[in-house]
Amino acid sequence: MPKITIDGKEYEAQAGQTIIQVATDNGIELPHFCWHPALTVAGNCRMCLVEVDKIPKLQIACATVITDGMNVKVNSPAATKGREDVMEFLLINHPLDCPICDEAGQCKLQDYAFDHSRGVSRFVEEKTHKDKRVAFGPNVLFDGERCISCSRCIRFSQEVAEQPVLTFVNRGDHVTINAVPAESFDNNMSMNVIDICPVGALTSRDFRFKARVWDMSFSDSICPGCSRGCNVRVGVRNNEIMRLEPRNNPNVNEYWMCDYGRLSTYHAVNDERLAGPRMKDANSLQQPTDNDSAARRVAQELSKYKKEEVLILGSARMPIEDNFLMLKLAKEKFGKQHIPFIPHISGQDERKLLRADKLPNAMGATLMGLVADGHYQHVHGEKAANATVLELLRSRKIKAVFALAGNSLADAQLLEAFENVEFFATCSSNDNVTSRRADVVFSIAQWAERDGVFVNFEGWAQQLRPAVSTKYYMRGRDQMHMSRLDRFGSPYDKWARSNKRDAREAWRFVQLVAKELGSMSDHAQHWKYQHTEEVFDEIAATNPEFRGMSYEALGDMGMPVASNKNAIVQPKYEEVSQTSTMRVESVGSVIL
Amino acid sequence: MPTTSKYNKPATRRKLSLWEKLYLFEIVRGLLTTFKHLFRPKFTRQYPEERWDPPASFRGRPVLVLEENGVERCVACGLCSRVCPPLAIEVRASETELLKERYPVVFEINMLRCIFCGFCEEVFPEEAIVMSKDYELAFTDPSQGIYGKDRLLTPKAQLKDRLDFLAKMRN
Ligand code: SF4
Ligand code: SF4
Ligand code: SF4
Ligand code: FES
Numbered sequence: 001m002p003k004i005t006i007d008g009k010e011y012e013a014q015a016g017q018t019i020i021q022v023a024t025d026n027g028i029e030l031p032h033f034c035w036h037p038a039l040t041v042a043g044n045c046r047m048c049l050v051e052v053d054k055i056p057k058l059q060i061a062c063a064t065v066i067t068d069g070m071n072v073k074v075n076s077p078a079a080t081k082g083r084e085d086v087m088e089f090l091l092i093n094h095p096l097d098c099p100i101c102d103e104a105g106q107c108k109l110q111d112y113a114f115d116h117s118r119g120v121s122r123f124v125e126e127k128t129h130k131d132k133r134v135a136f137g138p139n140v141l142f143d144g145e146r147c148i149s150c151s152r153c154i155r156f157s158q159e160v161a162e163q164p165v166l167t168f169v170n171r172g173d174h175v176t177i178n179a180v181p182a183e184s185f186d187n188n189m190s191m192n193v194i195d196i197c198p199v200g201a202l203t204s205r206d207f208r209f210k211a212r213v214w215d216m217s218f219s220d221s222i223c224p225g226c227s228r229g230c231n232v233r234v235g236v237r238n239n240e241i242m243r244l245e246p247r248n249n250p251n252v253n254e255y256w257m258c259d260y261g262r263l264s265t266y267h268a269v270n271d272e273r274l275a276g277p278r279m280k281d282a283n284s285l286q287q288p289t290d291n292d293s294a295a296r297r298v299a300q301e302l303s304k305y306k307k308e309e310v311l312i313l314g315s316a317r318m319p320i321e322d323n324f325l326m327l328k329l330a331k332e333k334f335g336k337q338h339i340p341f342i343p344h345i346s347g348q349d350e351r352k353l354l355r356a357d358k359l360p361n362a363m364g365a366t367l368m369g370l371v372a373d374g375h376y377q378h379v380h381g382e383k384a385a386n387a388t389v390l391e392l393l394r395s396r397k398i399k400a401v402f403a404l405a406g407n408s409l410a411d412a413q414l415l416e417a418f419e420n421v422e423f424f425a426t427c428s429s430n431d432n433v434t435s436r437r438a439d440v441v442f443s444i445a446q447w448a449e450r451d452g453v454f455v456n457f458e459g460w461a462q463q464l465r466p467a468v469s470t471k472y473y474m475r476g477r478d479q480m481h482m483s484r485l486d487r488f489g490s491p492y493d494k495w496a497r498s499n500k501r502d503a504r505e506a507w508r509f510v511q512l513v514a515k516e517l518g519s520m521s522d523h524a525q526h527w528k529y530q531h532t533e534e535v536f537d538e539i540a541a542t543n544p545e546f547r548g549m550s551y552e553a554l555g556d557m558g559m560p561v562a563s564n565k566n567a568i569v570q571p572k573y574e575e576v577s578q579t580s581t582m583r584v585e586s587v588g589s590v591i592l
Numbered sequence: 593m594p595t596t597s598k599y600n601k602p603a604t605r606r607k608l609s610l611w612e613k614l615y616l617f618e619i620v621r622g623l624l625t626t627f628k629h630l631f632r633p634k635f636t637r638q639y640p641e642e643r644w645d646p647p648a649s650f651r652g653r654p655v656l657v658l659e660e661n662g663v664e665r666c667v668a669c670g671l672c673s674r675v676c677p678p679l680a681i682e683v684r685a686s687e688t689e690l691l692k693e694r695y696p697v698v699f700e701i702n703m704l705r706c707i708f709c710g711f712c713e714e715v716f717p718e719e720a721i722v723m724s725k726d727y728e729l730a731f732t733d734p735s736q737g738i739y740g741k742d743r744l745l746t747p748k749a750q751l752k753d754r755l756d757f758l759a760k761m762r763n
Contacts, residue, residue, distance in 0.1 A: 099669030099716075100694050133693070209685040209694045212670045488679050494700065494738070495682045 002068035007075055019061035019072055020048055030074060031083060031112050033198045034150035035062035038255050039159055045090075045150045047112065049082040050074050058082045080116075087117035093127045093173055095145040103200030105213030109148065128173050136166065137185035139205050139259055140193060144176040147201035153177065153193040160256065160352070161189045188258045188354055195245055196255070204243070206263055211237040217475075217483040219467035220247060220556055222454050224317065224447040225261030227357040229456035231556075232257060234266075234448055234467035237483065239498030241266040241448060241468065249557055252460055258353040266448070269468060272431050274443040276502040286436070291504075291512060294440050298402065299516030301423040301439070305400045307334045311392065313403035314341040314370040315506075316359035319452025319464060321535040322507040323361075323368045326404050329514045332526070340373045340389055341365050342408045355457060360447075364455030367545050367561060393417035402513070403427070405444060405506055409434040425513075427506040442509040443502055445470055450505050451532040453554065459564030461546065463554045470503050505532055648757035651710045651723040653739075654701060655746040657755075664745055665720035668696035672712035672721050680705035681712060699744060703729055704737035713758070722754050 001012050006023060013022040018041070023030050033045035043063040050061045053071035058079060061072070073079055090109065098104040113119070130144030149168065154177065158164040165180045179185050185193075194202045216235040223230040223244065230253035235243045244266055246257035279289040279297060302310055312330040314323045323341070330336040344358045362372065374388045390413060392398050400423040409415045410433055418424065418437065427444040428435035435441045450473075452464045466473050466480055475482050489496025507529070514527045529535050533551050540546045545561040553559060611617070637644065646652065654672075657665045668685030684698040712721050724746060731737050748755070 099671060100667045100692065104669075208687055209668070212674070214674060215670065485679070492734075493679065493682075493702065 002066060002070075004066050004068075004070040004072060006072045013066050015066075017066055019050060019052075019059075019064050019066055019070075022066060023061065023074075028074070030061050031108075031116055032062055033108055033148060034152060036152055036155075036196055036255075039152060039155045039196075042151050042155060045148065046086045047083060047090075047116075049079055049086065051076045051079040051082075083112075083116045084118050087112060088121065088123075090148050091117070091121060092123045093145070094148070095127065097146070100209075101146065101200035102203050102208060102213075103146075103197075107200060108198035130174075130176050135184070135205075136179050136193075136202070137187075137190050139191050139263070140185060141203050141205055141208070142177060143201050143203070146199050147177060148199055149175050149177075150198060152196045152198065153202060156193050156196060157185060160192070161185075161187050162351075163187045188260055188350060189256055189352065191259045191262055192246065192256045207243045211235070211242045215483055215485055216242055217467070217481040217486060219448075219465055219481045221448060221465050221467055222360065222462050223257060223261040223265055224360040224454070225258070225265045225358065226355040227360060227362055227457040228253060228258075228353055228355050229360055229454050229460065229462055230257040230261060230353065231462070231558075232261075236448075236467050236481075238485065238495050239468055239500065240270050247556075249462075251557065251560075252456060252458075252462070253353060256353060258350070260354055268430055269446040269448045273446075273501055273503070274428060274431055274435060274441065276443050278435075278438075278441050278443075280439045286438075286441070289440075291442065291509065294442060295509065295512035295516050298425045298440050298513045301425070302333075302400055302402060302513075303517060305423075307336075309397065309399040310334050311389070311398045311401045312336060312339045313389070313401060313408070314339050314365055314368075315404040315406040316341045316343065316362040316365040316370075316372075317406045318365075318404055318506055319361060319450075319454055319532075320364040320368050320539060321452055321532050322404055322505065322510065323365045323370055324535060324539050325507040325510045325514075325529070327369055328526075329510050329517075333514065333517050338369060338371045341370045341404075342389065342406065342411075342414075343372045357457060360456070361454045363457055363459060364453065364461070367455060367543065368539075390414065390417055393420060396420045399423070401425070403434075404510070405429070407432045407434045409437055427509055429503060442506070443504075444506040444509070445501075445503040449473065449501070449503060451551070452505070453536060455561060459561045460558050461549060461554060461561055462558035463551060469498075469500055471500050472504055507532070507535060646725045646727065648753040650725055650727075651708050653703065653708075653724050653726040653729060654706065654710075654712055654721055654744075655724040655726070655751070656699060656741070656744040657720055657722060657751060658745045658747045660748060663690065664695065664741075665718060666696050666699065667692050667720070668694050668699070669716070671715045675711045675715040676706075677709060677711065678705040678707055680707075696741065699741045701739045701744060702737060703739055704731075704734060719755060719758055722751055722758065724751065724754065 002015055003010050004013050004022060006028060011022055011026050020030050020032060020035055030048050032048040034042045035048060041063050043060050046060060048061040049058040051073040052059045052064065091113065094109070098110060104110060132143045132145060134142040134144065136142050151168070154166045154168065157166040163185065165183045165185050166177055167180065168175055169178045170176060191204060194204050216237045218233045218235055221232055221234050223232045231247040231249040232244045233247045234241055235245065244257070244262050246253060246255060248255050275288070277289050277291050277294045278286040279294050281287050312326060312334060314326050327339055330339045343362060345356050346358055347356050349356045366372065394417050398421060401421050403426040405427045409418060415433065424438050425440040426434055426438045427442040429444050429446045447464055448467045449470050450464060450466055453461050454464065455461045466478070469475050469480060473480065475486050485495055491497060511527045511529060518527060536551060540549045545563060547562055549559055659665055668683050670683045673681035673683045680702045682698065682700045683696050685694045686697040687693065688695045710723050713723050
């Protein structure tokens, strides 16, 4: 194995690696703009200049392949001066409009201006002017003046999105980026260019100006948009999700997420939420109630019917913990071996990322022992053999339904078939057809408000973590991430007086119902879970697929379930601008 | 064991003479000062009928500068809210068709929190938020202490003194 020396320390390397790869593998961050670990090397920003012994000129670390015994100097006077000069050139035509730029606070140019620049400009002439607010497709806006021509977006469009429509035009200081005429950069991965653009030249039409980076808290979680389960970071201000950004997980989504997931999944957390549990009164009008009376009513109603007249429905929108307890309830109280969940297949699998299966936990639910309902599973193909939920409902064999979650009645066929149901209880987080039809509805936490485990279609178990606080999850107490505003705001500040919802994990309501039912039999002692983690620990202890797992072991990257031990790709380098956000946050606490 | 350090001596009091003990002369001297001031010009102001006009360097209530064309100078960058030590400022930005791209939809200063430090004025290079001469801040209800855009926006002409002062101090 070749060895190289960086600033006097020796590191082991692999033949064929470049200097910047060796450095980042060993935790040394070399300044760079154009190099991105998932893209080809372009070597055009010159920010990564280092001094290499026996080579007269400074070399770019991103394109210089190492040789055994190479001696690299990063902090030598020559290399430092080289980087300072590059920064001076880059800043000549930069508009320095950080105050209105969304990237400010997580911008590489800003960071390096502090760390690798002399901080003065000798350029007194007029800066060049370029087009601003140019739309590259429906979701991405481009500001020509801020662009430093690193070509990351161009390479992304060619290599990852595979829609090569972005290109450099003009030369010298007039160089800028255009989308090919008559084409727009319109694909389901387009918004990733916003994350990889090292400056604020590419901005999101959806997010533009919604919040400053240093006012948001960022919590790691999982996108619930489809069965891929991309790792995301949830940006929250005043308890409202402002944006999602992808988080590197080499086993699942690498550095990317799709635009569908980024734009469509957070509204369900912010908007149209149920205020609390509701129950229909004697006149069939839903009225607010409390969880205990709601659970009592569900238990009373369900025990009126024969066991085979009751349908228990799981949900692949919910983490495995909820489904596990729902199945447990069905087994103990209603003598069922399996319960169905209603799949949601729409569209085709995209070549990268987005899956046709739009439920985040279909695999997890299946591993828990739930069965995907045949009718909806094969709605595009041949029909299933055994009786489906739809057939059961139509045959009037079912009188009462208790569902875990999901807006299943958005499906017209199901809604019609529900005519025959005498009692319907469900858990729901949003106000929708299903929650309005229900006789009893519990108000449950959305994906960003809770713990839980999703298993993606490849059998990768991953953890949700709360990013938005509810009446039951508090930022300070429950070790959620806190922004500066959360830390220093008081309830008397409008910007801290956020909307904390009365929403809890669905399994708690399953447990409440089980307890109410239990008073009629002898099972009550099993139902003593306090926290989602306890449910998961029981799953890990009883289900061989999850053996050896715990929330701690799952960590940020998740683990494969037993039947699917893919080779685990070790994450090497975290290419995010999060460091600077952290820096802003820590500076904040020093000043304040 | 008694210490004999020179720092450790018991405090001594000066002995007063009989004249000093009587105290009469000191009282008369004090009264004389009072009488002298009866015939000097008055300093007391009949506030609120008579108001004080502060100098340009005065740091009163921070306000937003309204340009002649009726648009606020502020671009909602949030730097004032970032630097404000007691977190008195809330800014929420949105997009505008104007050249400046962003503007504040919500701009609120909680005057119950403000400590009149002037950091908000200092942090922004274009003087969009400046300290006015307004020192009359009395509320009958805490919610009145939160000043929204309606009460913050002040025409540039009214802030001429302060803007000139800032320009002078900058150069
Ligand atoms: S828009 Fe951003 S990513 Fe693209 S070349 Fe310019 S600076 Fe690089
Ligand atoms: S591919 Fe699926 S999981 Fe990933 S971001 Fe898109 S919707 Fe979310
Ligand atoms: S004067 Fe100081 S305390 Fe008052 S709003 Fe400005 S920065 Fe905040
Ligand atoms: S990172 Fe090496 S030249 Fe841009």
